[in-house]
Amino acid sequence: MNDKNSIKVVDRNAIDGIISLLKSEGFITVGPTLRDKTIIYDEIENTSELPIGWTDEQEAGHYRIKRRNDEALFGYNVGPHSWKKYLFPPKLELFEANKNGKSFEIKTILTDTTKYAFIGVRSCELHAIQIQDKVFNNWQYKDPNYVSLRDRTFIIAVNCTQAGKTCFCASMDTGPRAKKGFDLSITEVINPNEHYFVVESGSDKGEDILSKVETNFATEEQIFKADAEIDSASRNMGRALITDGIKDLLMNNMEHPQWNDVAARCLTCANCTMVCPTCFCNNVEDVNDISGNHTERWRKWDSCFSLDFSKVAGGNFRTSPKARYRQWMTHKLASWIDQFGTSGCVGCGRCITWCPVGIDITKEVKAIQDNPVN
Amino acid sequence: MKNNKPKLAVFKLSSCDGCQLSILDAEDELLAVLGAVDIAYFPEASSRMLPGPYDIGLIEGSVTTPHDVELARQIRKDCKTLITIGACATAGGIQALRNWKDVKEFTKIVYAHPQYISTLDRSMPVASFIHVDFELRGCPVNKYQLIDVIVAYLNNKKPNISSHSVCMECKQKGNVCVMVAHGTPCLGPVTQTGCGSICPSYDRGCYGCFGPMDSPNTTSLARNIEARGETKYDIMLAFRGFNAYSEPFRKESEVYEK
Numbered sequence: 001m002n003d004k005n006s007i008k009v010v011d012r013n014a015i016d017g018i019i020s021l022l023k024s025e026g027f028i029t030v031g032p033t034l035r036d037k038t039i040i041y042d043e044i045e046n047t048s049e050l051p052i053g054w055t056d057e058q059e060a061g062h063y064r065i066k067r068r069n070d071e072a073l074f075g076y077n078v079g080p081h082s083w084k085k086y087l088f089p090p091k092l093e094l095f096e097a098n099k100n101g102k103s104f105e106i107k108t109i110l111t112d113t114t115k116y117a118f119i120g121v122r123s124c125e126l127h128a129i130q131i132q133d134k135v136f137n138n139w140q141y142k143d144p145n146y147v148s149l150r151d152r153t154f155i156i157a158v159n160c161t162q163a164g165k166t167c168f169c170a171s172m173d174t175g176p177r178a179k180k181g182f183d184l185s186i187t188e189v190i191n192p193n194e195h196y197f198v199v200e201s202g203s204d205k206g207e208d209i210l211s212k213v214e215t216n217f218a219t220e221e222q223i224f225k226a227d228a229e230i231d232s233a234s235r236n237m238g239r240a241l242i243t244d245g246i247k248d249l250l251m252n253n254m255e256h257p258q259w260n261d262v263a264a265r266c267l268t269c270a271n272c273t274m275v276c277p278t279c280f281c282n283n284v285e286d287v288n289d290i291s292g293n294h295t296e297r298w299r300k301w302d303s304c305f306s307l308d309f310s311k312v313a314g315g316n317f318r319t320s321p322k323a324r325y326r327q328w329m330t331h332k333l334a335s336w337i338d339q340f341g342t343s344g345c346v347g348c349g350r351c352i353t354w355c356p357v358g359i360d361i362t363k364e365v366k367a368i369q370d371n372p373v374n
Numbered sequence: 375m376k377n378n379k380p381k382l383a384v385f386k387l388s389s390c391d392g393c394q395l396s397i398l399d400a401e402d403e404l405l406a407v408l409g410a411v412d413i414a415y416f417p418e419a420s421s422r423m424l425p426g427p428y429d430i431g432l433i434e435g436s437v438t439t440p441h442d443v444e445l446a447r448q449i450r451k452d453c454k455t456l457i458t459i460g461a462c463a464t465a466g467g468i469q470a471l472r473n474w475k476d477v478k479e480f481t482k483i484v485y486a487h488p489q490y491i492s493t494l495d496r497s498m499p500v501a502s503f504i505h506v507d508f509e510l511r512g513c514p515v516n517k518y519q520l521i522d523v524i525v526a527y528l529n530n531k532k533p534n535i536s537s538h539s540v541c542m543e544c545k546q547k548g549n550v551c552v553m554v555a556h557g558t559p560c561l562g563p564v565t566q567t568g569c570g571s572i573c574p575s576y577d578r579g580c581y582g583c584f585g586p587m588d589s590p591n592t593t594s595l596a597r598n599i600e601a602r603g604e605t606k607y608d609i610m611l612a613f614r615g616f617n618a619y620s621e622p623f624r625k626e627s628e629v630y631e632k
Contacts, residue, residue, distance in 0.1 A: 036550040065553045090546035267565035274545035290406040292529045306538035307588040357598040
């Protein structure tokens with residue numbers, strides 16, 4: 001963390017300056033933008049492509065964009081996309097194989113060396129990226145494509161100054177303030193009289209970029225206002241999840257009647273796992289050409305909600321929707337802790353908002369917490 | 375020159391020919407298909423019609439007449455591997471809407487001499503009458519899936535045909551959920567993937583052309599769509615599409631018929 005003396009303040013021009021500097025260094029700049037009445041992540045050229053003056057209204061199974069009464073650049077919460085679509089692409093060719101007589105030759109696909117600059121990464125999302133780091137870049141296993149992309153990525157975090165109705169990062173201790181894992185962090189302050197961005201650098205690379213645009217030292221008042229906005233977001237979380245003793249609670253209640261209750265509502269459509277920024281399950285598929293001489297192996301996002309996912313030789317070990325929902329939630333909130341040392345949930349609320357029938361993970365947990373069987 | 379290529383045959387029962395056209399529509403892959411198989415019987419495409427037996431048979435269309443039943447049984451005898459293609463062959467098709475009505479009444483209205491019409495009471499999937507090795511869904515079938523299935527059978531491997539929801543592919547494409555973000559009723563969560571999530575990609579709800587996914591919770595989806603303001607009648611109609619007579623869609627539509 002920076003000490004207060006090194007905290008800078010910039011205007012919108014400087015943000016554009018940062019984006020063009022990153023572009024000149026070969027970064028693909030991606031950030032929030034409006035598409036199909038939704039704030040998604042895509043390539044952006046400058047700040048004019050951000051959802052300026054827009055915000056989102058979120059509830060379980062419900063998302064709508066709304067006009068703000070100002071021209072804020074970052075006045076909204078997270079949408080259906082997450083940064084995993086860049087670091088862990090939904091579809092990726094791993095290698096090709098060609099028949100050569102009775103044997104075959106493998107042609108490896110070069111790892112992706114794209115340099116991404118992520119603009120507008122929220123604190124929950126920084127935590128999600130750090131969780132996926134443990135999955136794809138750990139002491140034992142390294143996904144070369146993930147590592148290649150991740151090492152090159154430049155991250156501009158944005159501190160949330162408002163919380164959505166499905167947000168619960170405060171209770172997961174994953175936000176709303178970005179504390180580490182970024183190159184630059186921004187807090188936007190906007191009111192009828194002023195519009196400025198408090199900026200801190202979190203890496204040498206961030207410091208270097210910041211030194212190349214026009215900045216001023218932030219005054220105590222400017223810092224105070226920015227902090228107050230973040231604190232306000234923290235106090236206004238739409239949801240909360242009590243994590244004390246959650247691992248034992250869930251593991252001791254594997255036959256709780258609530259699992260049947262949620263299974264009656266769950267569509268097993270897998271939307272929650274697709275939008276989850278930490279869900280990492282995938283499948284590999286061999287695609288042949290008609291001659292049978294050429295094969296490509298593709299990796300695709302998969303989900304513990306799909307029936308094929310748990311199909312093994314001899315049968316399927318998770319046929320019921322109950323078993324699949326329970327697997328997802330207990331992995332996310334309980335066995336993830338054993339596997340990776342943290343919860344798999346960062347409190348972003350995407351699984352709640354984007355469930356077509358509005359199943360709410362915080363309510364499902366609370367139902368068991370309020371009335372445990374064991 | 376002796377021809378050792380596997381013999382492929384394409385048959386049609388009661389249908390619109392759209393799925394057969396998907397084969398001809400696979401322009402880029404068609405030459406490779408012709409290189410790998412001998413198309414021995416495909417009246418839609420060629421007047422050259424060789425007798426069976428065939429290595430791979432594709433059947434389009436549902437069984438709606440006594441003649442269809444006989445034909446299906448003969449096709450089964452003639453084909454080593456038999457694959458049904460499309461919503462008609464796998465679920466009875468759009469013509470299965472008559473399964474809820476009196477067909478004799480229809481024939482009286484439509485035909486001047488209904489006594490010449492010989493038809494079954496219901497339009498049924500081919501697999502209700504004969505053993506089928508693989509059912510490829512869709513109205514029409516997806517040409518890439520069709521090629522994949524043919525390639526799989528030629529190479530003794532499992533086809534890459536997923537049975538999960540449309541939503542998975544929709545999200546992988548980066549589409550915005552039309553149901554959550556726009557309030558548009560969508561059958562995607564209960565429908566099998568394979569079409570490329572075409573309708574949601576163009577801001578429309580899924581029509582369920584690929585039939586029910588492997589564990590469809592139609593009850594929960596229908597209740598939710600109703601809570602979002604759709605009428606019971608429209609929910610009934612939503613499930614009465616090209617796969618109306620597939621069991622999960624049929625049962626749900628009957629719940630909302632009352």
